[in-house]
Amino acid sequence: MKVLSVIGTSKTGKTTIIENIIRELRRRRYTVGSVKDIHFEKFAMDTEGTNTDRHKKAGSQLVTARGMYETDVLFQERISMDKLLRFYDHDFVILEGVTDINAPRIVAAIDKEGIEAKYDELTFCISGVISNTETEYKGLPVINSIDNIERLVDLIEEKVYDRLPDFPTECCDACGFNCRELGSKILKGEAKRENCRILNTEVELLVDGNKIQIVPFVEDILANAVLGVVKELEGYKKGKEIKVTINR
Numbered sequence: 156m157k158v159l160s161v162i163g164t165s166k167t168g169k170t171t172i173i174e175n176i177i178r179e180l181r182r183r184r185y186t187v188g189s190v191k192d193i194h195f196e197k198f199a200m201d202t203e204g205t206n207t208d209r210h211k212k213a214g215s216q217l218v219t220a221r222g223m224y225e226t227d228v229l230f231q232e233r234i235s236m237d238k239l240l241r242f243y244d245h246d247f248v249i250l251e252g253v254t255d256i257n258a259p260r261i262v263a264a265i266d267k268e269g270i271e272a273k274y275d276e277l278t279f280c281i282s283g284v285i286s287n288t289e290t291e292y293k294g295l296p297v298i299n300s301i302d303n304i305e306r307l308v309d310l311i312e313e314k315v316y317d318r319l320p321d322f323p324t325e326c327c328d329a330c331g332f333n334c335r336e337l338g339s340k341i342l343k344g345e346a347k348r349e350n351c352r353i354l355n356t357e358v359e360l361l362v363d364g365n366k367i368q369i370v371p372f373v374e375d376i377l378a379n380a381v382l383g384v385v386k387e388l389e390g391y392k393k394g395k396e397i398k399v400t401i402n403r
Contacts, residue, residue, distance in 0.1 A: 156243060157315045160250035161282075162273050163263030168283035168300070172263055172307075173249050175300040179308040185246040190239065192252035201229055240318070241365065247315070257321035257334050259314060259342055267292065276339035279314045282307065316341050316348040320368050327353070327370035 161169050161176075173189065180187045201208045201218075210218045211231060218229040236256045240248060250256065263283030264270040270281055270292055281292050286299035298307045316338075324333040329352035332340065340346035349355070358374045360367045369377070381399060385391050 156240070156245060156248060156318055158240065158248045158250065158256070158258040158318045159261065159311065159315050160253045160256060160258050161261045161263055162252060162254055163283055164265075164269055164272065166284075167263040167265055167269060169251055169263045172261065172282050172300040173251050175304045176249055176308060176311065179304045180247055180311075183308070186244075188243045188245040188248040190236075190248065190250045190253060192250065237321075247311075257319050257338055259316070259338065277335065277342065279342045280307065280310055314342055319348070319351060320353055322368075322370055327372075329353075329371045 161172050163169050177187050177189065201211060207218050207220050207227075207229060211229065216231050218231075220227045220229070236250075236253060250258070258277065260273075260275070260278045261280045261282055262270055262273045262278050264273070264281060265284040267285070267289075269283075270285070274293075278295065281289070281295055281297040282300050285292075286297050289297045291297055296310065298310070300307055319334050319338050320327075321334045327334070330337055330346075330350045332346075334351075337346055337350060341348060341350075352371050353368055356369065356371075356374055358369065358378050360369055360377065381397060385397055386393075
């Protein structure tokens, strides 16, 4: 799954950019999901007095409204992007206004000051209102999503990689960089997605059917602990797959 975020201040054209990206990706036969980050403290999808609101106020921690043509799931908390993205299995997921994730970014801006306010090492393109007057900024292309959406999505296909983890440096730097530095280097063509050690892990950890990302030193601990026991048992064969299931 490939994830990218379109970020920028209000009125810069973020939603228009995302609409055009989604349409063009769908035209190219990709499956697409999206997430809108709402920076409004009092936001609530549910409305006062509805049945689901009554469920929520009664204490339900997860409320689902299943209608004829849509299903809405209401969590009574702000969940992490990592947990949220587990619900997606699309080719691309487009995020609007999301910054707390290790993913390539398009900055939408009105002017150069607006670019600088949001620009970071994961930015690979500029768009929005400023694209009416500019074509490049610090070596990055400035692309109008209305007039030149095919070029913008061509760039997305070229640059956006399968999602990377976002571990702190003290947990994992097996590739020689922290996760965001690796992402930046991939965007610049200085590294590849395959450099991520976690992609090539020899140990797979599943909890309730969900794959859990583990850093190399945890992988080594699990592997050594299991091997230390299993290799003493009759039937052990070196180099063969070992599968352990714990239902406890």
